[in-house]
Amino acid sequence: MNFDFSDDQRLLQEAVCKMLAETSTSVEVRHVLEGRKPYSDGVWHNLIGMGAAAAAIPEAYDGAGLGYLELCLVAEEAGRYLAAVPLSSTFYLAAEAILHGGSEAQKQRWLPAIARGELIATAALGSRETYLGQPALVFDGKTLNGTLPVLADGALAGLLVVRVGDDLVVAELKGAGVTCEALPSLDPTRPYARLGLSAVPAEKLAAAPGAVVAQRVLDGAAVLLAFEQVGGAARILDISREYSLERKAFGRQIGSFQALKHKMADIYTRNELARVHAYYGAWALSSDAPELARAAAAARVAATTAFNFAAEEGIEIHGGIGFTWEMDCHLYYRRARHLGQLLGSEHQWRARLAAELIKEAA
Amino acid sequence: MDFRDTPEEAEFRAQVRAWLAANGQKRNSADETFGEGLDDAAKLAAAKAWQAKKAKAGYAAITWPKEAGGLGGTPMQHVIYQQEEAAYVVPGMIFEVSIGMGLPTVMMWAAPELKARFLRPGISGQEIWCQLFSEPAAGSDTGGIRTRAEKQGEEWVISGQKVWTSGAHFCDYGILLTRTDWDKPKQEGLTMFIVDMKAPGVEIRPIHQMSGDSEFNEVFFTDVRIADKYRLGEVNGGWKVMLSTLMQERLSVGGNLPTDLHRHLIALARKCQWDGHPALEDARVRDRIADAYLQQQGVGLIISRGLTALSRGKTPGPEMAITKLVAAKAMQDISAFALELAGPEGMVGFEALGNDWRYMQRLWLGSPGARVAGGTDEVLRNVVAERVLGLPGEIRTDRKVPFRELAG
Ligand SMILES: Cc1cc2nc3c(=O)[nH]c(=O)nc-3n(C[C@H](O)[C@H](O)[C@H](O)COP(=O)(O)OP(=O)(O)OC[C@H]3O[C@@H](n4cnc5c(N)ncnc54)[C@H](O)[C@@H]3O)c2cc1C
Numbered sequence: 171m172n173f174d175f176s177d178d179q180r181l182l183q184e185a186v187c188k189m190l191a192e193t194s195t196s197v198e199v200r201h202v203l204e205g206r207k208p209y210s211d212g213v214w215h216n217l218i219g220m221g222a223a224a225a226a227i228p229e230a231y232d233g234a235g236l237g238y239l240e241l242c243l244v245a246e247e248a249g250r251y252l253a254a255v256p257l258s259s260t261f262y263l264a265a266e267a268i269l270h271g272g273s274e275a276q277k278q279r280w281l282p283a284i285a286r287g288e289l290i291a292t293a294a295l296g297s298r299e300t301y302l303g304q305p306a307l308v309f310d311g312k313t314l315n316g317t318l319p320v321l322a323d324g325a326l327a328g329l330l331v332v333r334v335g336d337d338l339v340v341a342e343l344k345g346a347g348v349t350c351e352a353l354p355s356l357d358p359t360r361p362y363a364r365l366g367l368s369a370v371p372a373e374k375l376a377a378a379p380g381a382v383v384a385q386r387v388l389d390g391a392a393v394l395l396a397f398e399q400v401g402g403a404a405r406i407l408d409i410s411r412e413y414s415l416e417r418k419a420f421g422r423q424i425g426s427f428q429a430l431k432h433k434m435a436d437i438y439t440r441n442e443l444a445r446v447h448a449y450y451g452a453w454a455l456s457s458d459a460p461e462l463a464r465a466a467a468a469a470r471v472a473a474t475t476a477f478n479f480a481a482e483e484g485i486e487i488h489g490g491i492g493f494t495w496e497m498d499c500h501l502y503y504r505r506a507r508h509l510g511q512l513l514g515s516e517h518q519w520r521a522r523l524a525a526e527l528i529k530e531a532a
Numbered sequence: 533m534d535f536r537d538t539p540e541e542a543e544f545r546a547q548v549r550a551w552l553a554a555n556g557q558k559r560n561s562a563d564e565t566f567g568e569g570l571d572d573a574a575k576l577a578a579a580k581a582w583q584a585k586k587a588k589a590g591y592a593a594i595t596w597p598k599e600a601g602g603l604g605g606t607p608m609q610h611v612i613y614q615q616e617e618a619a620y621v622v623p624g625m626i627f628e629v630s631i632g633m634g635l636p637t638v639m640m641w642a643a644p645e646l647k648a649r650f651l652r653p654g655i656s657g658q659e660i661w662c663q664l665f666s667e668p669a670a671g672s673d674t675g676g677i678r679t680r681a682e683k684q685g686e687e688w689v690i691s692g693q694k695v696w697t698s699g700a701h702f703c704d705y706g707i708l709l710t711r712t713d714w715d716k717p718k719q720e721g722l723t724m725f726i727v728d729m730k731a732p733g734v735e736i737r738p739i740h741q742m743s744g745d746s747e748f749n750e751v752f753f754t755d756v757r758i759a760d761k762y763r764l765g766e767v768n769g770g771w772k773v774m775l776s777t778l779m780q781e782r783l784s785v786g787g788n789l790p791t792d793l794h795r796h797l798i799a800l801a802r803k804c805q806w807d808g809h810p811a812l813e814d815a816r817v818r819d820r821i822a823d824a825y826l827q828q829q830g831v832g833l834i835i836s837r838g839l840t841a842l843s844r845g846k847t848p849g850p851e852m853a854i855t856k857l858v859a860a861k862a863m864q865d866i867s868a869f870a871l872e873l874a875g876p877e878g879m880v881g882f883e884a885l886g887n888d889w890r891y892m893q894r895l896w897l898g899s900p901g902a903r904v905a906g907g908t909d910e911v912l913r914n915v916v917a918e919r920v921l922g923l924p925g926e927i928r929t930d931r932k933v934p935f936r937e938l939a940g
Contacts, residue, residue, distance in 0.1 A: 171541065171608060172534045172843075173836040239533060411921055426924035431917035438916055439854045443826065446833035453533045472826055517819075524818035527825055531798045 173449065175239060182236070183243035186222050190251035196498050202254035202359045203501065208326060209361075214255040217244070218287035223261050227269065231281035238390070238456040242397045242448070249398030249509070250405045252501055254359040256290050258398070258512065259323040262391040264291030267331040271338050271375035271383035280329060280340070291329035294321055295338075295384040298518050307367070309334045314341050314372040317365065322512060324363030325352045331375070338380035341372035357504035389466035392513055393451035396473035399509050400448050403441045403473070403480040406502040407434065410480075410487040417489075430487060437480045444469070444476035464530070467523035474510035474519075481506040535836075537612075544609050548616045551589055556620035562792060563891035566623045576702055579623035583657025593631060593655045600639055601652045607842045611835075618791075625747070627657055629698055634661025637707050637777045638726065641764035646726070650705070662703040664694040664727065664751060665774065671696070672911045674709070674774065675719040676930075678939060679753060681710035688712075688725065688763070690733075690756040698905075700736045700749040703729050707777065708758075713768050714936040721935055722770030726762040733757075743897040791832055793866045794824040796891060797873075803888065804873040811873050820869045827862035831855050850919035857912040864899035867892045 175183070194213045201207050217223040225240040227233020234240070241261070248257055265284050268277055283289040294305060307316035318324065318332065328344045343350075349366040375383065411434060414425030424430055451469035454462040481502040485492035492499045510516060537545060566582075567575035586592045587601070594610040596602020603609070635654045638661075639647060653659040670676035679692025690710060700706065706727050713721030729736070733756035738746035765773040798821060801812040811817045834855050838848035870892035871878040874885070882889040903909050917923040930938055 171537065171836060171839065173833070173840045174844075175533060407921075411923070414923065422927075423924055426927070428914070428926065431921075431923050432910070432913040434921055434923065435913040435916035438921060439858060442834060442851065442854055443830035443858065446830055446837055447826065449533070449837070450829075450833055453535055456533065467822075468826055468829065471822065472830065520819050520822045521815065523822040523825065527794055527821055528798055528812065528818070531795050 173453070175243060179239055179243055182222070182225075182240055183247060185220065186217070186244050186247040187250070189216050189220065190247050190253060194248075194251035194253045196501075199252050199254050199359055199501060205358065209256060210254040213253050215287065217248070217253070217255065217257065218285075223257060223287075224265075224285035226261070227265060227281055227285045231269075231277055232285040233281070234285075238393075239452055242394060242452040242455075245394045245397035246401035249401030249505075252359065252402065252498075252505055256292065256323040256326050258391065258395060259292035259327065260284060260290050262394040263293035263295065263387060264327075264329060264331045266387045266390055267293055267295065267338055267375065267383060268340065270386055271378050271380065272340075273375075273377045276340065276373070276375060276377075284329075289328050290323065290326045291331065292321060292323045292327040293331040293387075294318055294333065295331070295388055296333040297514055299514055305332070307332065307334050309337065309339045309372060309374070311374075312371065313369045314339060314367045315369060316367055318367070319364055320353065320362050321365050322360065322362055324365050325350050325361060330365070333380060333384050336379065336381045338375040338383055339372050340375055341367070341370050343370075345370065355508075357508035359501065359505065360508045386462075388513055389462050390455050392466040392470040392519065393448065393455045395509050395513065396444065396448040396451060396469035399473035399477040399506070400441065400445050402502055402505055402509070403437070403444065403477040406477075406480045406484040406499070407437050407441060409498065410434065410437075410484045413488055424487075433483055433487065437476075437483055440472075440476040440479055444472040447472040464523065464526040467519045467526060470513070470519040471516055471523060474506075474516045477502075477506040478510055541608060541612060544605075545612050545616065548591070548613050551591070552616055552620055555585055555589075556617070556622065559619055559621050561887075562796065563887070563894075564621050566621050572702075575623075576626070579626050580657045582623060583627055587652075587656035592627075592657070593635075596639070596655070600647065601655045608839055611839060626699065626702070627660065629663050630654060630657075630661040630703070633663050633777050633780055634705070634707050636780045637724075637764060637773065640776055641724070641773055642726070643761065646761070650726075654705075659704040660699065660702060662697050662700045662706040662729070663777070664697050664700075664706045664708040666696045667693060668695050672908060675722070675771065676935075676938070677709055677711060677722065679708070679710045681712050681723055681725065681758075683712075683760075686760050688758045688760065690725075690727070690753045690758060692753050694751040694753075696739070696748045696905075697736075697751050698748045700729060700751050701738055701746075705729060706751075707764065709770055709774055711935065712770075714939070715934045716768065717932055718930060718935045718938060719771040721768055722774070723767050724764040724770040724773040725758050726764060727753075727756065727758055731756050731758075742900065743894070790863075791828055793828055793863070793895075794821050797821050797824055797866065797870055800870055800873050800888065800892070804875075817873070820866075824862070824866045824869075827858055827866070831859045831862070850915055853907070853912045853915045853920075856906060857909055857916070860899060860902040861909065863895055863902055867896035867899060871896060 193216060194210060198210055202210060221234035222244045224233035225236040225244055226238050229235035265281060268280055284291055302319040305318045307314060328342060330343050331338055331340050347368040347370045351364045353362045353364055355362050414430055415423055417424045447469040451465040454465035484502060485499045488497060488499055491497055567578055570578060583592060590603035591613050593602035594605040594613055595607055598604040635651060638650050654661060665674055667677045667679060669678060681688045681690050706729055708725045708727040710723055711721055712723040733754040735752040737750045739748050739750060740746055801817050802810055804811040806814050838852055841848050882893050918925050
């Protein structure tokens with residue numbers, strides 16, 4: 171048994187960490203937060219240039235050909251530094267769907283462009299929770315018609331993979347027939363849009379059954395997002411811990427109050443549980459293990475609760491200043507929610523986890 | 533990253549399996565316990581017989597050096613053995629303190645002739661050890677103990693009282709923390725000894741636990757004589773010895789949460805009805821099944837990560853404290869929810885409700901003790917906050933004061 175990453179994998183992680191510490195700064199993230207740019211283009215460029223974003227895309231399609239373990243560590247750093255980039259839409263979802271569901275020609279056509287950073291992509295693989303209603307889309311074999319009421323990174327993407335019935339359909343978004351309206355986001359560093367499609371040329375990802383591919387991609391994305399969550403949760407704990415050593419009240423460092431010590435011990439404990447579940451998910455993902463469904467659901471639930479808890483309590487530990495726009499606490503508070511709901515809420519994944527456990531126990 | 537056995541691990545697992553198949557008794561049900569139907573004396577004898585067999589095969593102290601009677605194996609081999617043994621009916625806690633805390637302390641601190649005298653009989657279970665640290669006035673605050681040791685010639689005379697001593701009633705020896713200097717600050721006047729639990733002046737009174745069992749005891753010492761050669765470590769150096777004992781827990785990469793609690797929940801939820809449907813169909817029940825898995829699998833994975841660190845030559849740090857913190861509370865939460873599955877009937881004892889319920893009912897009554905023993909939840913949170921996160925220690929008023937003044 172060997173339940174940790176290798177030294178080489180850690181080296182890649184350190185390089186990504188260093189790059190993000192320098193470029194995905196609070197100032198940079200706030201450019202996106204405050205609408206001065208749609209995403210952190212410099213950070214995106216670097217993640218592509220280092221071969222980090224395309225770690226899991228095979229070399230045959232111009233990826234780095236490393237693997238999922240490497241991509242997981244990239245995700246952890248992206249989460250830690252709140253990278254305001256379409257990493258999940260492009261690389262955890264759309265590229266993965268094409269890789270698993272596309273024909274050789276389809277892979278050749280889109281994956282290299284994605285891996286080289288020429289094409290941002292997004293995907294809508296089906297959600298079980300909705301208020302505005304399920305996407306009303308019709309695919310007639312050649313074109314796609316209808317609307318997608320809410321799509322992450324919809325305004326950034328030049329390519330869409332979307333589930334229509336039991337099929338996965340891919341369409342380029344830059345031509346005629348596409349209307350796109352940016353939506354306000356509770357985490358403005360990660361944008362949403364409404365998409366209208368009218369006779370947009372599209373084709374089916376035909377190499378494997380769409381529903382199966384969609385589930386596999388969602389499971390993989392759950393693991394990768396868990397790493398982003400683990401990174402974000404660790405960082406907000408660090409920030410809170412440091413603040414608690416600086417700030418004084420009643421003649422003491424606030425970090426010496428047992429209520430705060432225990433709160434931070436609890437955050438740490440949840441973070442570590444999330445971390446090991448994420449590692450287990452990474453193992454299952456990278457070795458294509460039959461445990462993936464269970465491991466991915468567990469990673470998602472543990473990481474979602476951990477990051478939300480760390481972000482909520484992080485503000486509390488800071489007191490009044492934690493509630494200000496100027497402090498970064500709210501960036502984590504927003505990002506934790508975004509990551510926790512992007513692939514369906516924690517409750518959906520708990521249900522999936524329980525279903526897997528009950529199936530195994532039968 | 534790889535969860536499968538390496539070829540060497542697989543080979544060791546195969547050996548263990550073969551040995552267990554030839555020597556052990558497989559479980560018929562998940563909650564079958566060792567020695568059912570035997571009285572205490574017969575059960576102890578059977579446990580000792582099993583431990584002797586196990587020691588002969590080298591499995592009683594897998595990670596210990598060969599010259600001390602161990603197998604000279606790795607922590608991973610220890611875990612593999614435990615995983616395989618879990619399918620067999622074996623004595624549970626009887627030797628845990630002995631092999632896990634008492635004997636390692638002897639191995640670290642005793643003179644060679646004492647090691648030669650004590651280690652092998654200990655490993656083979658012919659002699660069992662207990663740990664005599666806690667006292668009525670000192671549990672979390674172990675430095676506050678008052679059991680007195682006074683030097684008279686080449687002997688020490690012990691008087692005082694210990695409490696919560698697990699297994700004292702069947703133990704042969706103990707490691708005993710005493711106070712030898714009352715004018716020094718609390719942690720600087722302590723000395724550790726080996727004590728013969730059958731010596732004149734040692735009186736053991738079982739304590740009736742809330743679970744109904746009596747696994748721990750009060751132990752009274754009245755002018756008990758211990759020869760100086762049974763001292764472990766320096767005079768007034770007992771604090772260091774005690775820390776080294778507690779360290780063992782960490783190195784053994786602790787946390788013994790059962791790994792199948794969610795399966796027990798699933799089995800019970802299949803049989804209980806909620807609103808005329810199997811409770812297992814209810815989303816709230818499924819939620820708690822997911823929670824049970826997240827906690828216990830999480831603890832298992834943290835331990836796996838600790839083992840990986842050990843196998844790479846690193847020592848897992850105080851972060852391992854979270855395994856006990858999570859595991860003990862999880863046992864309580866999961867078992868409490870199991871009882872809730874049956875609503876008002878859930879309060880009926882398993883003797884009448886059925887054996888399916890025995891495991892969870894026992895767990896529910898035992899889990900409060902698990903949250904206290906070996907460091908309370910609160911003390912463990914302090915450990916994590918101070919030693920892992922580097923937050924300030926508690927404000928103390930007792931650090932530099934001679935113990936005599938504190939004891940008042
Ligand atoms: C089943 C069982 C088996 C045991 N076996 C043994 C044994 O074999 N040998 C042995 O020596 N001992 C044994 N113990 C004793 C055990 O180690 C102590 O009970 C434990 O350390 C707590 O000490 P205490 O009982 O004195 O409680 P106290 O220390 O009085 O604690 C009471 C409450 O105060 C809280 N508290 C104490 N200090 C702090 C602090 N600094 N910050 C915040 N809260 C604090 C505690 O968390 C707890 O909630 C056993 C206990 C149990 C339950």
